[in-house]
Amino acid sequence: MDETGHSFRARPGTTWARRGITPILQRVSKRREVSSIVAITPDGRLYARHVRTSVSSQTVIAALRYFRRKIGTPVLVVWDRLNAHRSQATTAFIAAHPQDYAAAYLPAYAPELNPEEQCNACVKRAMENALPGSVAVLHRLVRREFSRLQRRPEMIVSFFRHAGLSVAGLP
Numbered sequence: 078m079d080e081t082g083h084s085f086r087a088r089p090g091t092t093w094a095r096r097g098i099t100p101i102l103q104r105v106s107k108r109r110e111v112s113s114i115v116a117i118t119p120d121g122r123l124y125a126r127h128v129r130t131s132v133s134s135q136t137v138i139a140a141l142r143y144f145r146r147k148i149g150t151p152v153l154v155v156w157d158r159l160n161a162h163r164s165q166a167t168t169a170f171i172a173a174h175p176q177d178y179a180a181a182y183l184p185a186y187a188p189e190l191n192p193e194e195q196c197n198a199c200v201k202r203a204m205e206n207a208l209p210g211s212v213a214v215l216h217r218l219v220r221r222e223f224s225r226l227q228r229r230p231e232m233i234v235s236f237f238r239h240a241g242l243s244v245a246g247l248p
Contacts, residue, residue, distance in 0.1 A: 079157060079193035082131075083111040083204070083219050110212045111219050113200075114140040117193050118148065119237050121230025125223045127216060132159070134166040141170070145177055154180045157191060192236035199226060 094100035112132050116124045124147050126140045145152055156162040162182075171178045188194045200222045209215040226232065
C-alpha cells in the first residue's frame with residue numbers, strides 16, 4: 078500500500094504539438110489536488126481510494142478498512158516511512174486489530190523495493206499530457222487511469238518481479 082499525489086503541474090517528459098508550434102502546458106495550481114491511496118496484491122489485484130485532500134492518519138485508516146473489506150483476508154501492509162503510516166493513530170488502529178492487519182516497513186529511501194511505486198509511475202506516465210481544467214476532471218482522469226491498470230493484472234504482477242519480490246504459489 079502506498080500513496081501518490083496528483084496535481085495540475087506540468088510533469089517532465091515529452092509532449093506533442095503540430096510541427097513548428099511549441100507546446101505550452103499551463104499550470105492551474107501547484108498544490109496536490111487529488112491523493113491516491115493504492116494497494117496491490119501479488120496475484121495482480123489493485124484497489125484504490127482517491128481523496129481530494131492530503132494523506133493523513135484518518136485517510137490511511139479509512140483506506141485500510143476499505144482494503145480489508147475488499148480483500149477479505151487478513152492484510153500484511155508493507156509501508157514506506159510516511160508520517161501517516163507511523164502516526165500514533167495508525168499504529169493504535171493496527172494494534173487494535175491484530176487479526177486483520179500486520180505492518181512491515183520498508184527501509185528508508187528504498188522506493189525500488191516497493192512494487193506499488195511502479196504502479197504510480199505507470200499512471201503518471203499515462204497522464205503526462207493531460208491538462209485537466211478542474212479538480213473534478215483531474216479526479217476523473219486519475220480514477221480512469223487506475224481503472225485501466227486494474228484490468229491488467231499481469232502488469233501488476235510484473236511490478237512485484239521488478240522489485241525482486243516473489244510469493245510462493247503465485248505466478
